[in-house]
Structure formats: C-alpha cells, structure tokens
Amino acid sequence: MDYLYDGTFEGALSGVYVMFYDRKPEEDQRLLEQQFYQADCLIPSKVVETDAVRAEKVARSIIKHFGVRGFRLVTTAYLAENKEYGTHLFRFLKHAYRIGEGAVDCLSDDAVLTLYKHYNSVTREVHRFLGFVRFSELENGVLYAQCEPTYNLLSLMVPHFTERLGNQTWVIHDTKRRMAAFFDQNTVEIKPLESVDGIRLSEWETSYRSLWQGYYDSAAIETRKSDKRQRQMMPKKYWKFLIENPQNQPNVYK
Amino acid sequence: MTTLEKLQILTDAAKYDVSCSSSGSERKAQKGGMGNAALPGICHSFTQDGRCISLLKILFTNQCIYDCAYCINRRSNDAVKRTAFTPEEVVDLVLQFYRRNYIEGLFLSSGIIRDVNYTMEQLIEVAKTLRERERFGGYIHIKGIPGSDPKLIERAGLYVDRMSINVELPTTRSLRLLAPDKKRIDMIEPMKLIREKKASYSADAGRFKHAPEFLPAGQTTQLIVGATDEADYSIIKLSEAFYGRMAMKRVYYSSYVPVGNFLAPIGAGGPMGMLREHRLYQADWLLRFYDFRADEILTPESPNLDMAIDPKTQWALRNRSFFPMEINRVSFKMLLRIPGIGNVTARRIMAARRFGPLDFDMLKKMGVVMKRAKYFILCKGKPYPGIVSFDAEHLRQRLIDAPKASQLSIFDLYSGGIQGGERNGLSL
Structure with a gap:
C-alpha cells in the first residue's frame, strides 16, 4: 500500500499514524509525497489527510520513547528534503519501537542509519553555512544575505545569528526555496520572499568588500597552493555568494 | 598608505603563523553588543592553499627590532615594506568584517616595536576597546609577547579568549642559533603564569557568580619544524610536556618555509617537509585524543616518524600481540588503538554494540575504514574475508601509503583545517 501525504512534516507524522493502525507488513508500506506520486496500477494507494491532533500524538510518542534527541533526529532529517523521507521515517519508527529506548544509537540497524545519514548531511551543512553566509549592508543599514543551500537550513541557522547579531537588523534569504528569515533585533519571522532585484548597497559596502577580498588573497601561501584541498574543505557549490574569490573565478559580485 | 595596502602587507606578514582556530570558547553576547x-x-x-580562514589574522605592525633568521619580518630584511595599524583601524576592520559574517573574530600578533611591554600594551589596547567600548563578544586570540611584564599578560587574559606564546624552535640550542634576541625562559615563564592564573580564576568562577573569565579557550604555542636538525622524538616529547605540564590546548607545527637569511636544510618547505608536518600532526592527535604517550609513538633508538605509514599503524605493527582485536569485546580505549577507527567511529561502535554483536558490513556502514582496520580486527571471532595472515612484515608492505597519497592529498588532519564542529558534529 502506498500512502500519500502533502509533503509537510505534520503530514508525514499523520501518515505514520494511519500506517501504524493499518498494520500491514512493513515491506509493503510506503509513505510518499502526493505531488510527486506516479500511480502504479499494481499497488493500491491512499491519500492521508494532514491532521494536527494525530501528528501531535505521534510527536509526543517519539519524544516520550526516544527523548528530545530522537525528535531532533526525525525533524532534522526531514529538512534534508529527501523524496523517500516518509517511508524512511515510518521504517525508522517501526524499528525503533522494537529496539526500545536508546534506539537512536543503534546505527547497526539500517532504518536508523538511513535517517541518521540524512540528519548528518543537514547538520554538517548547517555548520558550513554558519561560516559561508555573507551579509551585505544595504542603504537603509539592514544586513542582507542570499544563500542557496542544498538542504532546507533556514530554521536551523536562525538561532545562531539571533544570538550573534542580536543588535543588528538582518535578512537571510534562501533564494532556492524563496523563503527568508527576517530579524528586527527582537523577533524572527520566516516567510516567503521572491528574489530581490536591484538591491541598493550602503555607501561603504564596496570598500569593505574590497578590503575583504584583499585580505583573502593575501592570506594564501603561494608555495603551498592546493586546489584540491581547497575544494574538499569548501566545495564549489558554496562559492556563488561568497564575497571573496576562491579561484579568481567570477562570482555574482564581480 | 591606504587601509587596503596596510591590510595586504600585515596579512602577508602574519600568514606563516599556523593557528587560525576559533574553538574552545563559549563567550556569550553582551547585552546590546x-x-x-x-x-x-x-x-x-x-584560502587557495586549503587552510581555514576563521579569524582576521594580522600583525599590528611588521616593524621589528629583532633579527630572527627564520622570520620574514626580521630587522635585517630589506625586501619587505613596513607599516603599522592604529588600534582604531583594527577595531573598525574587526567589527565591519564580523557584521558581514566574514570572520569569527581577531587573531592579533605583532613585531616588536620600541620594547616588549610597549608592544604588548598596543595589543591589549585593541582587545580592550573591542570588549569595553564596542561590547564585542566575538573570538579574540592575541600573541603573548615573550619577556613582557606578567601584569600585562594577566590583563590581556581578561579580555581575550586565547593567548599564545610561540616557543619557535624545539630546543634552546636552536633558539640561540636562529633567534639570538629571544630567550627560552621568557617563553616558558609566561606559559606557567597563564596556567596558574587560569586555574585560580576558574576556581573563583566556581565560588563567585560574577568572577571574570580568564582565557576561556586557554593557551597554545607553535614551533617551526625542519629549520634545525631535531628528531621527531624530541618534538613529540616536548609537545607531551606542553599538554601535560602547561595545560596547553594545542601545539602547532609549521614546516619551515625558507624566507630567512640562513642556509636552510635541504628539502625545507618542500613536499617532504609538508609530509613530515602532516605526520607530526597525526602523532599529536594520538597524544591528545587517543590516549597515547610519546614513548609509545617513538623511542630514542628510533627517533623519527616513518614517512610511509601513519604513526598509529606504525604502533600497531610494532605491537602485534594486541591484535587481532575482537570488535564486539574490547574496551573503548582499545578500539581507539585500531588503525582505521577514530573517535567518532569508536563511540558509534560502543553505542551500537549494546543492541547486539556487530559484523563487518555494519562496521563499514558506520564509518570504519576497512582498508586499514581489516588487518587488525575480528568480528564474532572471524577475520575479515580474504585475510589469511596477520604477520607484521607482510602487513607493512600492504599498508604503505601509495606514493601519490603521501605527497599532497592527505592533509585532512592538518592544522585546524577541520574545526571541532565538523569533526564532532556527528553526534546528536
């Protein structure tokens, strides 16, 4: 049986709720996103309504059995936006309830390991973006950063910057997902934002950019050049919105 | 001279300092700061050489009254342009770079101007302005200037997260030879002072609610390798003493890049120098995270690291009696001794073992590097498929790094390239 949900996290939890009650053999159950679903005439399918009450029941049960760590594992893995997330989540929970308390550490179990890998990819990229995000000062003093991360990191990056840049007004804009986090030195709001054309930079912005570029270029030791190492540590897909120029190749700022 | 030109000169002058780490401190943001x-x-x-940029790493000035042979900023070097920042220029750069998320903070070092105390005061002035006037809470690392007044060292420690006093060279003899203006005792004394102050301030922190914090990220040091003829054994022994007796957070090793006015040993700064530096970092890792003692890594009889094989595998080959180890039974400490198993994997194995015995497939999925580990382990009493001999000589041949890998592509462990977060970020 294929269960179809709306792609939201609550939807996935609602799906899991229904699947546990249906008690079909685990191998035959899949939980997939409705909008990408390609019907197969041999496999029956069923649309699951997103239900906040049911979703909360599942969430509470996860926290009760596997702690905040367990809940963090499933929410963070969701942000990896993997097409198979629903099925992975269902299988993880099936196995985890069987294994019992501490199941999140049982990496020898395939279902646990699968979700854990998604979790890992997301947290690793969050850590990288805390470093690679670049703000530009706009005419009105607001700091604006554009980024296009592989995973949906916005909500995970926000706490770091509210603490660190707590006395600044800033916007972090994920132009791949057309979402942005707005911070007014007090509260954060994450809401849709289309790409912004023709942003007007502050008077000083270009001079600080060139100071940074000058710093970046001077910091390298010529005799130890290694493109390979550089790309290992900072893959090319992250270069687009850097102010500096890792290999003197044009980025959006040159 | 424009700020940009100054920045270029004083960055160029600071870049041979290895450390760029911004770890070890949890300083909170100040209210309104x-x-x-x-x-x-x-x-x-x-950077293009693949090193991490975490801090704005600059010299306050590259003018210097000293004449150290290995240093590009030595007094007698006419080839470099000299300049100096003002404290305000540094403060502005730090704040504006930090707002834009270019950096984690500042790493400030300096040539010696006028005298050591005056130089130290300049560095403190920058740190003080950042913390007190600007209420800046980002990371600050400054150099402790050897020979400066202990009171200055203590004052600096209350503003910054980390301080480092470079030991420069492995032995007093080498120091006398290459850096005649510097004295060993001027480096060791402030290190001791820092260790004692840090201990007494953290005791206060336990007793009083608002006790000031002293160097939350501790102290580090750096030494140049390959400019003089010390063996790896004496270097590792020195590091062990620093970690133990001085409570050092890191010892950095810098393969000598010939910028000096003396005849550098053959191969200095070349690929072999880089490889040696890499092996030293591997040995250093064994001291810090793998519970090895220096005397287990090297001995006076065989005082140099094998360039063809990493130090942990070298140890395993010399101590065949411990192997093969049964993955499902040995302690955490012993797991760490197996080539191909690191801290993260060992923790995962310990956690997963509680749910039942592990087999080779599971180990692979959990991140064990089988290429090395397979020669040293058993799972449920059985060796890895295809392994017939655990004989040391036979193994050595198989475990030698391919020549290409040993030259340029193996710097994963090297000098803060990967910071703690990425390394340990795998645990929930």
Whole structure:
C-alpha cells in the first residue's frame, strides 16, 4: 500500500499514524509525497489527510520513547528534503519501537542509519553555512544575505545569528526555496520572499568588500597552493555568494 | 598608505603563523553588543592553499627590532615594506568584517616595536576597546609577547579568549642559533603564569557568580619544524610536556618555509617537509585524543616518524600481540588503538554494540575504514574475508601509503583545517 501525504512534516507524522493502525507488513508500506506520486496500477494507494491532533500524538510518542534527541533526529532529517523521507521515517519508527529506548544509537540497524545519514548531511551543512553566509549592508543599514543551500537550513541557522547579531537588523534569504528569515533585533519571522532585484548597497559596502577580498588573497601561501584541498574543505557549490574569490573565478559580485 | 595596502602587507606578514582556530570558547553576547564565540569554532572560508580562514589574522605592525633568521619580518630584511595599524583601524576592520559574517573574530600578533611591554600594551589596547567600548563578544586570540611584564599578560587574559606564546624552535640550542634576541625562559615563564592564573580564576568562577573569565579557550604555542636538525622524538616529547605540564590546548607545527637569511636544510618547505608536518600532526592527535604517550609513538633508538605509514599503524605493527582485536569485546580505549577507527567511529561502535554483536558490513556502514582496520580486527571471532595472515612484515608492505597519497592529498588532519564542529558534529 502506498500512502500519500502533502509533503509537510505534520503530514508525514499523520501518515505514520494511519500506517501504524493499518498494520500491514512493513515491506509493503510506503509513505510518499502526493505531488510527486506516479500511480502504479499494481499497488493500491491512499491519500492521508494532514491532521494536527494525530501528528501531535505521534510527536509526543517519539519524544516520550526516544527523548528530545530522537525528535531532533526525525525533524532534522526531514529538512534534508529527501523524496523517500516518509517511508524512511515510518521504517525508522517501526524499528525503533522494537529496539526500545536508546534506539537512536543503534546505527547497526539500517532504518536508523538511513535517517541518521540524512540528519548528518543537514547538520554538517548547517555548520558550513554558519561560516559561508555573507551579509551585505544595504542603504537603509539592514544586513542582507542570499544563500542557496542544498538542504532546507533556514530554521536551523536562525538561532545562531539571533544570538550573534542580536543588535543588528538582518535578512537571510534562501533564494532556492524563496523563503527568508527576517530579524528586527527582537523577533524572527520566516516567510516567503521572491528574489530581490536591484538591491541598493550602503555607501561603504564596496570598500569593505574590497578590503575583504584583499585580505583573502593575501592570506594564501603561494608555495603551498592546493586546489584540491581547497575544494574538499569548501566545495564549489558554496562559492556563488561568497564575497571573496576562491579561484579568481567570477562570482555574482564581480 | 591606504587601509587596503596596510591590510595586504600585515596579512602577508602574519600568514606563516599556523593557528587560525576559533574553538574552545563559549563567550556569550553582551547585552546590546554584537558577537559571541561558538564552542567548536567556525571556518568562514578556505584560502587557495586549503587552510581555514576563521579569524582576521594580522600583525599590528611588521616593524621589528629583532633579527630572527627564520622570520620574514626580521630587522635585517630589506625586501619587505613596513607599516603599522592604529588600534582604531583594527577595531573598525574587526567589527565591519564580523557584521558581514566574514570572520569569527581577531587573531592579533605583532613585531616588536620600541620594547616588549610597549608592544604588548598596543595589543591589549585593541582587545580592550573591542570588549569595553564596542561590547564585542566575538573570538579574540592575541600573541603573548615573550619577556613582557606578567601584569600585562594577566590583563590581556581578561579580555581575550586565547593567548599564545610561540616557543619557535624545539630546543634552546636552536633558539640561540636562529633567534639570538629571544630567550627560552621568557617563553616558558609566561606559559606557567597563564596556567596558574587560569586555574585560580576558574576556581573563583566556581565560588563567585560574577568572577571574570580568564582565557576561556586557554593557551597554545607553535614551533617551526625542519629549520634545525631535531628528531621527531624530541618534538613529540616536548609537545607531551606542553599538554601535560602547561595545560596547553594545542601545539602547532609549521614546516619551515625558507624566507630567512640562513642556509636552510635541504628539502625545507618542500613536499617532504609538508609530509613530515602532516605526520607530526597525526602523532599529536594520538597524544591528545587517543590516549597515547610519546614513548609509545617513538623511542630514542628510533627517533623519527616513518614517512610511509601513519604513526598509529606504525604502533600497531610494532605491537602485534594486541591484535587481532575482537570488535564486539574490547574496551573503548582499545578500539581507539585500531588503525582505521577514530573517535567518532569508536563511540558509534560502543553505542551500537549494546543492541547486539556487530559484523563487518555494519562496521563499514558506520564509518570504519576497512582498508586499514581489516588487518587488525575480528568480528564474532572471524577475520575479515580474504585475510589469511596477520604477520607484521607482510602487513607493512600492504599498508604503505601509495606514493601519490603521501605527497599532497592527505592533509585532512592538518592544522585546524577541520574545526571541532565538523569533526564532532556527528553526534546528536
């Protein structure tokens, strides 16, 4: 049986709720996103309504059995936006309830390991973006950063910057997902934002950019050049919105 | 001279200092101020040589009254342009770079101007302005100037997260030879002072609610390798003493890049120098995270690291009696001794073992590097498929790094390239 949900996290939890009650053999159950679903005439399918009450029941049960760590594992893995997330989540929970308390550490179990890998990819990229995000000062003093991360990191990056840049007004804009986090030195709001054309930079912005570029270029030791190492540590897909120029190749700022 | 030109000169002059780590401090943002420190450290970019840029690493000035033979800023070097920042220029650069998320903070070092105390005061002035006037909470690392007044060292420690006093060369003899203006005792004394002050301030922190914090990220040091003829054994022994007796957080090794006015030993700064530096970092890792003693890594009889094989595998080959180890039974400490198993994997194995015995497939999925480990382990009493002999000589041949890998592509462990966060970020 294929269960179809709306792609939201609550939807996935609602799906899991229904699947546990249906008690079909685990191998035959899949939980997939409705909008990408390609019907197969041999496999029956069923649309699951997103239900906040049911979703909360599942969430509470996860926290009760596997702690905040367990809940963090499933929410963070969701942000990896993997097409198979629903099925992975269902299988993880099936196995985890069987294994019992501490199941999140049982990496020898395939279902646990699968979700854990998604979790890992997301947290690793969050850590990288805390470093690679670049703000530009706009005419009105607001700091604006554009980024296009592989995973949906916005909500995970926000706490770091509210603490660190707590006395600044800033916007972090994920132009791949057309979402942005707005911070007014007090509260954060994450809401849709289309790409912004023709942003007007502050008077000083270009001079600080060139100071940074000058710093970046001077910091390298010529005799130890290694493109390979550089790309290992900072893959090319992250270069687009850097102010500096890792290999003197044009980025959006040159 | 424009700020840009100054920045270029004083960055160029500071870049041979290895450390760029921003880890070890959890400083919170001040009320109404900007900046905090992230415990695992954060890399903001990587230079073309693949090193992490975390801090704005600059000299306050590259003018210097000293004449150290290995140093590009030595008094007698006419080839470099000299300049100096004002404290305000540095403060502005730090704040403006930090707001834009270019950096984690500042790493400030300096040539010696007028005298050591005056130089130290300049560095303190910058740190003080950032903390008190600007209420800046980001990471600050400054150099302790050897020979400066202990009171200055203590004052600096209350403003900054980390301080480092470079030991420069492995032995007093080498120091006398290459850096005649510097004295060993001027380096060791402030290190001791820092260790004692840090201990007494943290005791206070336990007793009083608002006791000031002293160097939350501790102290580090750096030494140049390959400019003089010391063996690896004496270097590792020195590091062990620093970690133990001085409570050092890191010892950095810098393969000598010939910028000096003396005849550098053959191969200095070349690929072999880089490889040696890499092996020293591997040995250093064994001291810090793998519970090895220096005398287990090397001995006076065989005082140099094998360039063809990493030090942990070298140890395993010399101590065949411990192997093969049964993965499902040995202690955490012993797991760490197996080539191909690191701290993260060992923790995963310990956690997963509680749910039942592990087999080779599971180990692979959990991140064990079988290429090395397979020669040293058993799972449920059985060797890895295809392994017939655990004989040391036979193994050595198989475990030698391919020549290409040993030259340029193996710097994963090297000098803060990966910061704590990325390394340990795998645990929930």
